Amino acid sequence: MQIEFVNHASVLMTHGQVGLLSDPWYSGPAFHKGWRLLVETPEDRIEELLSRVTHIWISHEHPDHFSIGFFKRWGDVIRQRGIKLLFQDIDDQRVADFLRAQGMALTELTFGKAHDLGSGVSVTCLKDEFYDSALSVRMGDTHVLNLNDCAVRTPERAREIRGAVGTCDILLTQFSYAAWKGGRENRDWRAEAAQEKLNNIRIQAEVLEPKTVIPFASFVSFAHQRNAYLNDAANRPKDVIEAFQAAPFALCVMQPGDVTDGTVPPGQNAAAVAFWAEHYDRAGQDLMTYDSVEERTLRESFATWRKRVFTNNSRPAMRLAQTLSPIRVLQPVVVRLDDTGQSWRIDPPRGTLDKTDDPADLIMHSESLNFLFSNSFGFDTLGVNGTFEEAREGGFSRAARSISIENLNNLGIRFGPGLFLNPKIIGIFLERLRGVSAKMKRRDR
Secondary structure: OOEEEEOEEEEEEEOOOOEEEOOOOOOOEEEEEEEEEEEOOOOOHHHHHOOOOOOOEEOOOOOOOHHHHHHOHHHHHEEEOOOOEEEOOOOOOOHHHHHHHOEEEEEOOOOEEEEEEEEEEEEEEEEEEEEEEEEEEEOOOOOEEEEEOOOOOOOOHHHHHHHOOOOOOOOEOOOOOOOOOOOOOOOOOOOOOOHHHHHHHHHHHHHHOOEEEEEOOOOOOEEEEOOOHHHHOOOOOOOOHOOOOOOEEEOOOOOOOOOEEOOOOOHHHHHHHHHHHHHHHHHHOOOOOOOOOOHHHHHHHHHHHHHHHHHHOHHHHHHHHHOOOOOOOOOEEEEEOOOOOOOOEOOOOOOOEOOOOOOOOOHHHHHHHHHHOOOHHHHHHHHHHHHHOOOOOOHHHHHHOOHHHHHHHHOOOOOOHHHHHHHHHHHHHHHHHHHHHHHHOOOOO
């Protein structure tokens, strides 16, 4: 058994005749010009890599894990070599439909059920929160647990995973934050988020008892003129090493091409830290920008957004939720576009987009708002890439309870009779929004 690091959240696990590749994103930006890889993977390297791959597992739909560009560029190779794809079995079929339309062999993994890949290799997919998933991989006598972005923050959650798949020998897990964490002045939130990621690793290791921890899935930078400040408190590999110098497990920091069987060769960590430090230092160069969108185009995009929303949700239920919901969902939201000087009032239940002089909740570029309207995952992307600012206290929370409606729809949750009284959904909203509100109030002085 060996694990070869490729890039970001992508590793190749091999055992016998099986080569299991995870989350291949190797080039190009992600999250609407918001992220870049710290280093891209050359095409000749990808071609050689795919000659050793029998299966590709995709953890979730985010573009740093499910890269449409990769599957379009390398689709012929994947089909010709009979590489099998693995994805979670969920109601949202967008990823599965895309892969099947490309003529690829797809297996949808039932949560909690072991699936045999041959050569003494089996995998078990575990659900995490709304759309993420983890993969338990048993290769001979070795148990590898790939948590990627899974939000395993508490001992209780870690024990749930242990109860499902047991302890592990090798743990792969995210080591830095990967979404908007307050405005430019709110560095405290980002520093806290970075520390929370290290605390998560500590909790995961205490419960899951790995012999080796591989920190990964964070080798990216916020790479737009509007969000590059978010890099100011992000963890680097050296921070992870410093945090776990006395840990009861081996820490294995890897750069592209490094291989491990669970042990850490002398000097590997130091070489990897130096490699990544050089690329982190270059990350602020050549930042991306947006182009302004005309009002006519914006209105057309809103019309398509409104049509999707009304197709997937009951308008009477939306209006009832707007009036009666205890967490004030679907309220009108005002977005100021700082490149055009316009402010727009968006009212989802009424399906209206109007110019206004009312105080704004969010500030963003017209290309960002157009992207939000043009894509069902638009608000989710905005929350990750962080190319906006909160215009007033509580603005992001109001927007998240309103114009993020398609996030729920993509999960198979529709506004209809009884949804706004669903205690589970209300609980999730309240927990997340309370956390956002508290952290937005803690700003650097």
